[in-house]
Amino acid sequence: MNADLLVVGSGFFGLTIAERAANELGLNVQVIERRHHIGGNAYSENEAETGIEVHRYGAHLFHTSNESVWEYVNRFTRFTDYVHRVYADYNGEVYPLPINLGTINQFFRAAHGPAAARALVQELAAEGATGDPQNLEEKAISLIGRPLYEAFIRDYTAKQWQTDPTDLPAEVISRLPVRYTYDNRYFNDAHEGLPVDGYTAWLERMADNPRIDVTLETDFFDASQPWNKAATVGSIPIIYTGPIDRYFDYSEGELAWRTLDFEEEVLQVGDFQGTSVMNYANRDVPYTRIHEFRHFHPERDWYPKDKTVIMREFSRFATRADEPYYPVNTAQDRERLLAYRELQKGEAKVLFGGRLGTYQYLDMHMAIGAALSAFQNKVAPMFGAGA
Ligand code: FAD
Ligand code: UDP
Numbered sequence: 001m002n003a004d005l006l007v008v009g010s011g012f013f014g015l016t017i018a019e020r021a022a023n024e025l026g027l028n029v030q031v032i033e034r035r036h037h038i039g040g041n042a043y044s045e046n047e048a049e050t051g052i053e054v055h056r057y058g059a060h061l062f063h064t065s066n067e068s069v070w071e072y073v074n075r076f077t078r079f080t081d082y083v084h085r086v087y088a089d090y091n092g093e094v095y096p097l098p099i100n101l102g103t104i105n106q107f108f109r110a111a112h113g114p115a116a117a118r119a120l121v122q123e124l125a126a127e128g129a130t131g132d133p134q135n136l137e138e139k140a141i142s143l144i145g146r147p148l149y150e151a152f153i154r155d156y157t158a159k160q161w162q163t164d165p166t167d168l169p170a171e172v173i174s175r176l177p178v179r180y181t182y183d184n185r186y187f188n189d190a191h192e193g194l195p196v197d198g199y200t201a202w203l204e205r206m207a208d209n210p211r212i213d214v215t216l217e218t219d220f221f222d223a224s225q226p227w228n229k230a231a232t233v234g235s236i237p238i239i240y241t242g243p244i245d246r247y248f249d250y251s252e253g254e255l256a257w258r259t260l261d262f263e264e265e266v267l268q269v270g271d272f273q274g275t276s277v278m279n280y281a282n283r284d285v286p287y288t289r290i291h292e293f294r295h296f297h298p299e300r301d302w303y304p305k306d307k308t309v310i311m312r313e314f315s316r317f318a319t320r321a322d323e324p325y326y327p328v329n330t331a332q333d334r335e336r337l338l339a340y341r342e343l344q345k346g347e348a349k350v351l352f353g354g355r356l357g358t359y360q361y362l363d364m365h366m367a368i369g370a371a372l373s374a375f376q377n378k379v380a381p382m383f384g385a386g387a
Contacts, residue, residue, distance in 0.1 A: 003030035009241030011040020013354030016371035022211040039203035064365035077202035079193030114180040139170035241354035252339035257324035
């Protein structure tokens with residue numbers, strides 16, 4: 001074994017630390033990854049029959065307002081000028097999202113200007129007001145009123161979380177804005193785009209350094225491989241980006257996650273839905289949304305004109321055998337997480353990071369931003385540098 005630093009997990013958090021440690025500090029970094037590929041959930045590959053890039057773990061849209069993250073990611077890839085827009089099918093009619101003047105006017109069969117629409121929504125919101133919103137349902141009603149909530153949020157959320165919206169934290173939808181203009185950009189960030197030659201090329205460039213060794217299909221908890229937990233903890237600094245409860249053998253109980261199932265299909269048509277993402281708001285449609293990957297890259301003129309790839313997305317609770325995607329974050333989960341954070345303090349040479357290691361929903365730019373700060377404030381000082 002010849003490495004200065006062990007990184008468990010090759011997602012954006014792990015790769016950012018590995019890249020900085022190798023390029024900035026000249027360290028030898030061993031990365032181990034359980035899956036057969038690099039990149040964690042951001043991994044993508046070209047579908048075999050069509051050559052269309054498919055995001056294997058669900059559509060990934062890059063966006064950020066953090067200038068240092070934007071500068072950093074541009075070292076490894078250029079971005080297209082793709083701007084994400086989402087539409088929703090409700091009762092067989094298609095509406096623009098996030099809820100904006102177009103959605104409101106279509107829904108109420110009206111031609112309101114911004115002031116009238118705002119007054120209408122405020123009136124509807126006041127009808128359902130309960131004071132300080134304590135859960136997702138109360139929060140949504142306080143923002144958009146009951147009719148819009150019941151159409152676009154209630155059943156979609158029930159499908160996505162299989163949890164009563166009154167038991168979900170209000171924050172789940174706080175990132176969904178309501179706009180009194182016809183602007184239907186999904187994200188508000190200063191920078192947005194998709195990597196010109198795909199996610200995997202970007203991720204591979206981050207690891208492209210002779211000082212970084214990435215070993216795939218290697219599980220930290222598999223005692224038969226040399227970089228296992230028992231052999232490494234205490235003897236080498238470790239960045240651990242796997243699930244925090246798994247690290248401690250679930251001693252404080254399991255943290256709840258949701259996972260997704262994806263049904264991919266190649267269709268013999270050039271365009272199936274005319275846009276990249278269509279949400280399905282009604283409960284009787286079992287999937288939450290359909291992705292059509294060709295629309296993420298309209299600039300790729302080599303994509304076939306007579307075939308397309310779609311992916312239906314289904315959501316359900318994760319078992320230990322599934323990939324954990326979204327932290328459920330109930331009160332019990334938050335209590336258990338605090339107990340794990342206490343245990344973490346006993347692991348002096350292990351840094352817990354990323355989505356799984358901190359039990360937090362992190363967008364890519366947040367995972368990268370968190371890794372850049374952790375590198376500066378925690379990793380570099382371990383080697384007598386930086387901070
Ligand atoms: P991960 O990417 O999960 O990487 C962790 C890695 O650790 C994995 O590769 C895993 O296999 C490995 N690992 C775990 N346990 C072990 C072990 N015991 N031994 C070895 N390796 C192990 N972000 C956006 O910005 N825009 C989006 O549109 C977007 N869409 C998303 C859609 C979905 C469905 C999901 C789930 C996430 C989405 N994200 C999006 C978030 C994005 O995927 C994360 O920000 C990013 O993956 C975080 O990187 P990470 O390194 O923390 O975690
Ligand atoms: N949401 C909804 N209807 C929609 C889209 C989103 O009710 O058509 C709610 C739902 O609770 C979801 C949350 O908003 O979990 C966040 O949605 P977003 O699409 O931002 O999250 P993603 O699933 O892409 O991470």
